[in-house]
Amino acid sequence: MSPCPDKTKRQARYPIGQVIAAFGRHYSIKTTNGEIISCVMRGKKGGIACGDRVEYQLTAAEQGVIEAVCPRTSLLYRSDAFKEKIIAANVTQVIIVVAAIPSFSEELINRCLVAVESENIEVLIVLNKADLVEPTQVAMATLSLYQDLGYCVLPLCALQGVSALQPYLSNHFSVLAGQSGMGKSTLLNALVPQARRATAEISLALDSGCHTTTHSQLYSLDDNSAIIDSPGFQEFGLNHIAEESLAWGFIEFHPYLGQCKFNNCRHVTEPGCAVVQAVQQGKINSRRLNYYHRLLR
Numbered sequence: 331m332s333p334c335p336d337k338t339k340r341q342a343r344y345p346i347g348q349v350i351a352a353f354g355r356h357y358s359i360k361t362t363n364g365e366i367i368s369c370v371m372r373g374k375k376g377g378i379a380c381g382d383r384v385e386y387q388l389t390a391a392e393q394g395v396i397e398a399v400c401p402r403t404s405l406l407y408r409s410d411a412f413k414e415k416i417i418a419a420n421v422t423q424v425i426i427v428v429a430a431i432p433s434f435s436e437e438l439i440n441r442c443l444v445a446v447e448s449e450n451i452e453v454l455i456v457l458n459k460a461d462l463v464e465p466t467q468v469a470m471a472t473l474s475l476y477q478d479l480g481y482c483v484l485p486l487c488a489l490q491g492v493s494a495l496q497p498y499l500s501n502h503f504s505v506l507a508g509q510s511g512m513g514k515s516t517l518l519n520a521l522v523p524q525a526r527r528a529t530a531e532i533s534l535a536l537d538s539g540c541h542t543t544t545h546s547q548l549y550s551l552d553d554n555s556a557i558i559d560s561p562g563f564q565e566f567g568l569n570h571i572a573e574e575s576l577a578w579g580f581i582e583f584h585p586y587l588g589q590c591k592f593n594n595c596r597h598v599t600e601p602g603c604a605v606v607q608a609v610q611q612g613k614i615n616s617r618r619l620n621y622y623h624r625l626l627r
Contacts, residue, residue, distance in 0.1 A: 344398070349548070367386070369396050379546070380547065382400070383420065408565070408568070421558065424452070426456070427507070429459040429513055437621060437624065447581060455473060506558065506559050582615075590605070
C-alpha cells in the first residue's frame with residue numbers, strides 16, 4: 331500500500347479520512363465532514379492502525395476502500411519474531427494504565443517505555459484503583475523509580491472520577507495501553523460516557539484480568555484532544571528495535587552512551603562500561619539495568 335503523497339508536491343488523488351476503529355482487516359473511517367464509512371484495504375497488505383490518516387475511495391453508500399496511508403508522526407506497536415501488532419498511529423501521548431490489583435508487570439512497563447521512547451512520544455503512567463489504599467501504597471513504592479526518572483505517575487480511581495486526569499489530556503492525541511484488568515475501559519467510560527466499553531471482574535485467584543476490549547477505538551474529547559482505547563496485552567515484544575538501539579530506550583542511560591571504552595559495548599560485562607560504572611556509583615538504578623539485560627536476552 332503506497333503512502334499518501336506529500337501535499338507540498340501534489341494533491342492527494344482521493345479524499346482523506348481518519349481511522350477511528352480497527353476490526354481486523356475492516357476499518358471505520360471518519361470523513362472530513364463527520365460521516366462514518368466502513369472500509370477494507372486495497373489488496374492484502376495490512377499495517378493500518380487506529381489514528382491513521384488514509385486516502386479512501388467510496389465503492390457504495392457508506393462503504394469504501396483504503397487506497398493509501400498518509401505519513402505518520404508516530405507509530406506505537408509491539409512485535410515478536412513472527413508478527414507485528416500495531417497499537418496506534420499519530421499519537422502524542424501514551425497513557426500506561428496499571429493497578430495494584432491485579433498486580434502489574436514492571437517488565438511490561440519497561441518494554442512499553444522502550445517502545446515509546448523510540449518514537450519520541452510523551453508518557454503518563456496512571457495508577458488506577460487508588461481507593462485500594464494499602465495495595466496502592468505498595469504499587470507507588472515500585473513506581474517511584476519512574477517518577478525519579480521524570481515520568482509522571484498519577485494515582486486515581488476511575489470509579490470515583492477522572493478530573494485529575496483531564497489536564498493531561500488537553501491538546502494531546504493519547505492512547506490507553508496496559509495489561510488486561512488494569513481498568514482501561516472503566517477509565518475510558520468515565521472520560522467518554524457514551525463509549526460504553528465493556529468491563530469485567532478480575533480473577534483474584536489467578537491475579538489477572540479478562541480481555542474485554544476486542545478492538546481499538548478512537549474517541550474525540552474536544553476539538554484539540556482525542557483518546558484511543560486499545561485491547562489489553564500480557565506481552566510486549568520489541569523485536570522491531572535493534573539491539574544497538576535498545577539502550578536509548580532507557581532515558582537515564584543517555585548521558586553515558588558513547589562514553590564506554592569500546593564503541594560496540596553492550597553494557598553487560600565489558601571493561602570500561604560507563605553505564606555499568608554509573609550503576610555502581612548509584613547514578614542509575616540497578617533494577618533498570620537488570621531489565622535492560624533481560625531485554626537483551
